[in-house]
Amino acid sequence: MKLLEDRILRDGVVKGGNILKVDSFLNHQIDVRLYDEIGKELYRLFKDEPVTKVLTIESSGIGLAVAAAREFDVPALFAKKNRTKNIDGEVYSSAVESFTTGITYTIIVSKHFLGPQDHVLIVDDFLANGNALLGLIEIVEQSHAKLVGCGIAIEKGFQSGGKMIREKGIRVESLAIIDKMDENGIVFRPQ
């Protein structure tokens, strides 16, 4: 998606430790027009699937999931990172280690909102080592819903997550795939 690649080139900042800062438009401050366009592009890619739910994980995925769900006219649903008083005991759950913080946490989704009748599109802002996505995929499996695929804003193609998940036979569509990034610049995978 050229709009996103151009924005990454303009406003993204490459840091040490394979960190790409896109917090001026994607995951701290949010460019709502860009989110709309990402939602439309995910709809274009997956519109032939009978999507009934768009699933993501808090926090950075929520706005993107809402943007995509608006296009499909279905509910968005976000996995929560801790058990709070507001969640019933009846949940699907999975353990996820965060690339950003290094912390392992449990993600949960209420069983009320996902079941065998659902066709699920998973959405997230980043795909790096794939841990968050694997956790969401496990939750979809627990619910016996059909996984339509994964729609990602930015994939770090030099990390193993995208390859690993595609090798499971799961469709992964990343709107920008970075094959290389360092102080000299960012190289996108041609799509």
Add this chain to the structure above:
Amino acid sequence: MKLLEDRILRDGVVKGGNILKVDSFLNHQIDVRLYDEIGKELYRLFKDEPVTKVLTIESSGIGLAVAAAREFDVPALFAKKNRTKNIDGEVYSSAVESFTTGITYTIIVSKHFLGPQDHVLIVDDFLANGNALLGLIEIVEQSHAKLVGCGIAIEKGFQSGGKMIREKGIRVESLAIIDKMDENGIVFRPQ
């Protein structure tokens, strides 16, 4: 906002400990059409203010902030609950105790995205004891931005947060204010 009140009456569940579960449409599963309408109503209420940023706190506020920011055509911005590797050292910060979990955490906003030139609308899904809102207000004060007011989806009018913040002279617009809730039902404040 009658649409929201009706939805709370239809799908909200009152639990012990002053918990109102609205996770089927507001803060776990998300009704994206309702979010659009909430965004439009917040615009209607605050459209005479020169809003430049819509600020919220992760996670449940993010979708609502995006919905409102779309109407104002300005960026959304969400305070993060922990310091991660992706945030620079230069942040505004405030301590907040969560009503839902009882945990006290630090919320942070990058200084890059809020400053004296900004007119800020704060948005959140719930207003109860007001702790999250006070944290966001403190961050706006630190930035020397102008606080336009606070737009809330559901205020628990029987808790002290709304009164306390309005007494500071801050405009608070809550789309549904609950004066009483128990096993017999929910009573809204006439607006």
